Each structure stands twice: as structure tokens, then as C-alpha cells.
Amino acid sequence: MRHRFLLLLLGLPGCFQLREPEPAAAASEWIQPTQIDILLTNFTTTVQRLNPGNYERSFSGPDYRFTPDPTSAGSASAIFINWSTPDELTYFNGLRRRSALGATNSLVFSGRNDNFFTADSAEVSALYVLRISQQDTAFRPTQVQGNIRLVVRRRSNEWKIIRWRDQRTSAAPCWTDVKKYFVR
Secondary structure, three states, X not given: OHHHHHHHHHHHHHHOOOOOOOOHHHOOOOOOOOOHHHHHHHHHHHHHHOOHHHHHHOEOHHHOEEEOOHHHHHHHHHHHOOOOHHHHHHHHHHHHHOOOOXXXXXXXXXXXXXXXXXXXXXEEEEEEEEEOOOOOOOOOOOEEEEEEEEEEEEXXXXXXXXXXXXXXXXXXXXXXXXXHHHOO
């Protein structure tokens, strides 16, 4: 009986087929955000490639809040009351639906300044230029710019965005304008 069992075990490896590893392109672009720089790289890549799953991973879930630029919010400021992660996803998916398949955006930060409150929380402030590639002809701007202020927090060794304040820096549209339009 024992002898048959050993023979059976020896024959099992032939029953299983090893499969080829997935191509590198299929691998996730997400890197565990153990540093603020990695979080910002993930966020930038996610916005550029319109990846809603990774976009959502950038935010702290129920703790997250967005504060719009008051000038851009204008008469639609009620849209932004209690704006949280589900609203981010609604806007982001709206932008994605109105973008061509395979379209990419460009997001560049400059003049970045990090202000640490504690070892596990900080405010990141930077100027941004976001070039969007979308097909909705009713939304004309292809580039928005402003100042982004992100309050980030580290939990379980991962940095997440818990607050985002947008601020217009010129007469050009800012990110609030994009969110206001594509959340519909």
C-alpha cells in the first residue's frame, strides 16, 4: 500500500503543466508606496494612463476629501461638498470614457515642497500642468494648471492621499474645472 502511494506521488509532477510567465506589459504599474516619491510616481502614472484601479489606490478611502478652487467651482460648488474617493472615481471614469482607447495624459509637477507634520504625515505642495487627451468636444481645454496641495499619511507602511486642495494660479483652467465637468 505504501509502495503504491509513493509511485502515485512520483507520477503527480507529470500531471501539472508549468505555464509561461505573463509578459511584463501585463504586470501592474503599481509600486507599493513606502515613500512619498513612490506615491506621487504612482499617482502620475495612473493619471497619465487612465487606470481607475490604481487611481483609487492612491487615496485613503473614507478619510479622503477634495477641496476645489473656489473660483472654478463657482455655482457648481455643491458638487464638491463632501467630495470623497467615490466622487474621484466617478470623475476619473467619466474622463476615461471620453478618452480614446490607449490615450495618455501628461502630468508634470514642479516646485515641489514637502512639509512634514509628523514622521507619518506631510503636506506636499507643487505646481502642476495636466495635459488631457479626451474626445468630448464640449470640454475645450487640453491643458490645465494650478497648485496642488496634498496631505498624505502613512499607514501600514503605505503613503496615501487624505486631502487634496486645488488652487488656480492663472486665468487658465485648473484641475477643479476638469473634475466639475467629467463628474457628470
